[in-house]
Amino acid sequence: MRFLLRFYVAIVFVFIFAPIVVSFVFSFSENRFPTLPLTAFSTIWYEKVLAEPVFLESFRRSLIVASVTSVLSTFIGFGAAYMDYRYRFFGQKFYVAIGMIPPMIPVLILGVAMLIFLSQVGLSGGLHSVIIAHVVLCTPFAMALVRLKLSQMPDNLEAAAWNLGANEWRSMRMVVVPFCWPAILAAIFITAAISLDEFAIAWFVSGLEETLPVRVLNLVARQSSPSVNAIGSFTFTLSLTLVVLAQVVLVANQRRGEKKA
Amino acid sequence: MTADASATDDENAALLRFTNVQKKFGDSFAVRDFNLEIGRGDFVAIMGPSGCGKTTTLRMLAGLEHPTAGEIRRNGEMINGLSPWLRRMPLVWQNYALFPFLTVLENVEFGLRNDKVSKIDRRRRASEWLDRLGIGDLGHRSPTTLSGGQAQRVALARALVLEPEVLLLDEPLSALDANMVVRMQTEIAQLQKALGITFVYVTHNQSEAFAMANRVVIMNQGKIEQVGEPLEVYRLPKTRFVAEFVGTNNIIDGTIVSHSPSGVVVETKLGQFVSTNPIDGTLGEASRVHIIASADLVSVSQDRPKDSKNVVTARLIGESFAGTIVILVFEAAGGQELKVQLQQRALQDLSLDPNQEFHLVFEPMDTLVIPSV
Numbered sequence A: 001m002r003f004l005l006r007f008y009v010a011i012v013f014v015f016i017f018a019p020i021v022v023s024f025v026f027s028f029s030e031n032r033f034p035t036l037p038l039t040a041f042s043t044i045w046y047e048k049v050l051a052e053p054v055f056l057e058s059f060r061r062s063l064i065v066a067s068v069t070s071v072l073s074t075f076i077g078f079g080a081a082y083m084d085y086r087y088r089f090f091g092q093k094f095y096v097a098i099g100m101i102p103p104m105i106p107v108l109i110l111g112v113a114m115l116i117f118l119s120q121v122g123l124s125g126g127l128h129s130v131i132i133a134h135v136v137l138c139t140p141f142a143m144a145l146v147r148l149k150l151s152q153m154p155d156n157l158e159a160a161a162w163n164l165g166a167n168e169w170r171s172m173r174m175v176v177v178p179f180c181w182p183a184i185l186a187a188i189f190i191t192a193a194i195s196l197d198e199f200a201i202a203w204f205v206s207g208l209e210e211t212l213p214v215r216v217l218n219l220v221a222r223q224s225s226p227s228v229n230a231i232g233s234f235t236f237t238l239s240l241t242l243v244v245l246a247q248v249v250l251v252a253n254q255r256r257g258e259k260k261a
Numbered sequence B: 001m002t003a004d005a006s007a008t009d010d011e012n013a014a015l016l017r018f019t020n021v022q023k024k025f026g027d028s029f030a031v032r033d034f035n036l037e038i039g040r041g042d043f044v045a046i047m048g049p050s051g052c053g054k055t056t057t058l059r060m061l062a063g064l065e066h067p068t069a070g071e072i073r074r075n076g077e078m079i080n081g082l083s084p085w086l087r088r089m090p091l092v093w094q095n096y097a098l099f100p101f102l103t104v105l106e107n108v109e110f111g112l113r114n115d116k117v118s119k120i121d122r123r124r125r126a127s128e129w130l131d132r133l134g135i136g137d138l139g140h141r142s143p144t145t146l147s148g149g150q151a152q153r154v155a156l157a158r159a160l161v162l163e164p165e166v167l168l169l170d171e172p173l174s175a176l177d178a179n180m181v182v183r184m185q186t187e188i189a190q191l192q193k194a195l196g197i198t199f200v201y202v203t204h205n206q207s208e209a210f211a212m213a214n215r216v217v218i219m220n221q222g223k224i225e226q227v228g229e230p231l232e233v234y235r236l237p238k239t240r241f242v243a244e245f246v247g248t249n250n251i252i253d254g255t256i257v258s259h260s261p262s263g264v265v266v267e268t269k270l271g272q273f274v275s276t277n278p279i280d281g282t283l284g285e286a287s288r289v290h291i292i293a294s295a296d297l298v299s300v301s302q303d304r305p306k307d308s309k310n311v312v313t314a315r316l317i318g319e320s321f322a323g324t325i326v327i328l329v330f331e332a333a334g335g336q337e338l339k340v341q342l343q344q345r346a347l348q349d350l351s352l353d354p355n356q357e358f359h360l361v362f363e364p365m366d367t368l369v370i371p372s373v
Helices: A002-027 A044-051 A053-086 A092-100 A107-120 A127-151 A157-163 A168-197 A200-205 A212-222 A226-260 B002-009 B054-062 B104-114 B119-132 B148-160 B178-195 B206-212 B230-235 B240-245
Strands: B016-025 B028-038 B043-047 B069-074 B166-170 B198-203 B215-220 B223-228 B249-260 B263-268 B271-275 B288-294 B298-301 B311-322 B325-331 B337-343 B357-362 B368-371
Touching (some): A044 A053, A053 A212, A107 A127, A107 A200, A168 A226, B028 B054, B215 B230, B215 B240, B240 B288, B249 B271, B263 B288
Parallel strands (some): B166 B198
Antiparallel strands (some): B016 B028, B016 B069, B263 B271, B311 B325
16 A cells, blocks of 8 residues: 555656756757767757847846736735735735736636736837736736735734834834744745746737747747757756745744744 | 813812723724823823723824814813824833934933024933933944833833823834843832833733732623723733633623522532622622632632532643743533642642542632623
8 A cells, every 4th residue: 555655646647747857868969860869968958048039138038027017015914914814804814815816817817818918008019017917917926925924923013012112014024024924935936937927928928029938849849859858848947946945034034933933 | 161160170170081982993992981090190001902992092092193072181181083193192002112313312302403402402301311221322323223121111211201290102022031020120110110101001911910910801792891900900810801811810601599607509500609709789689690719719629528518529621831820721511611729839748649629718708709791
């Protein structure tokens, strides 16, 4: 039984990671076609990508979108979570539910809806469109992370700051934000990773300002190039790094919390 | 404005004064008809069962709740709606509420930072307080690594470093183990004497309140039942609630028969009682009253005394030991339960058999008569 379970888990991981590993391996293969046995080791495809201004340009766009999106959505998500924590108001549960909805909508529908809405208000077809759409998609993740942290904040911690002479803004800056800081950092990393990888919405709203995932799909639609493997391996590493960073921040903080208990 | 001015001019203006303060949450009263004066240097303990409104009262002082009616004044100045950060009445919290992301020293400096005290100055003052409370070596530690007693001292230092006029304490010892509670009680009481500032201390624990405070406020269902010095509240409870809540009292229902030169005579189902200590001398004949007798002031005898007044014959049904003190539980006629508290040594002179009958003697001096409501 135990063996079967382990085998099952191993198989699941193999199916999930095999394509990525294959892509990783072939990105370093000299051969133009992904064939076995492997021919010589080479970084030629990475060099090709770096020599291609279109890729670099789309990568630069992706970085801009990811960094702006992560900061904006974490900021908004923090505000939304704090409002839910601090105040009791009519329709509060509805408010939280609405806030959590965007990731549950199929991205195609969200993409089309965003395209229609943004062109209605004259904001479509640019990098800012991708940023707006990604903020909508990412904010719930930031909100969820900060809400979780706020729910662990000891009773009266904020009131203790008021009691010691800090007004509400000062207490926010000196107590609430420092307490939530690990969750805020994690939210920034996670939302950046989500935005960096996101294809469907960006494809709809980016217009001529293609982000990296959009560029990649346009490339493989026409031809299959090992450059894709190189790009894929690179972005995978980048996203994974962000997610791992988020985990490290959260887990390290949790450890500290457990020591206290 | 004129009212404010005249109140401020009043030299006898209490440091804190509650006038008809009321606090409603929805339809229910948390606090009502609350009138209290707290003087400079007082150590006031507000005591009562959970839900009696004592914590709400403290939170109103701290500005975390605002009264729905009535006035709270400090030095004659109305502070009903004043924001908590403008009050300078630091609170020592039940759960300490230390900032976990700051060190102990930084926690103590927190209030001084809000006052824009220079870094050198606040570090010095915070360190002084940590030293004074015997935790000078913990300055660099994280509050999450402290024991309960240490955390409580940090919370005290964090509040006292502001040199406040009033310190508020919300059940500060309830999370500590018994030995630590006794130590901290002594320390807090000594600290209050040395500083001479006003302490308002909320607790549900009467031994804490009686050990430290010079005035005790007993609350029940949002109202004040009795205010007085600890011994006075302990020996002369004015209401049935206080008699039940404070100490160990025997309560017997009865009716006043007559006022005689030798005292008030009360008829009860356990016989007649004479009291030379009626709390309210205006009680007329036929008034419904309670006889209150503290368990430690009732004596037990195996032989029937000559006088039949103030003597109850009762069967021993149980006993409970609490260190050097023993509480004997008796059952008298009609199922009335009576308690007698004795020293362990006094017990050795009595041969105790369960179900044996004894005669309990209530001294007229120690028999209180209070009105039944």
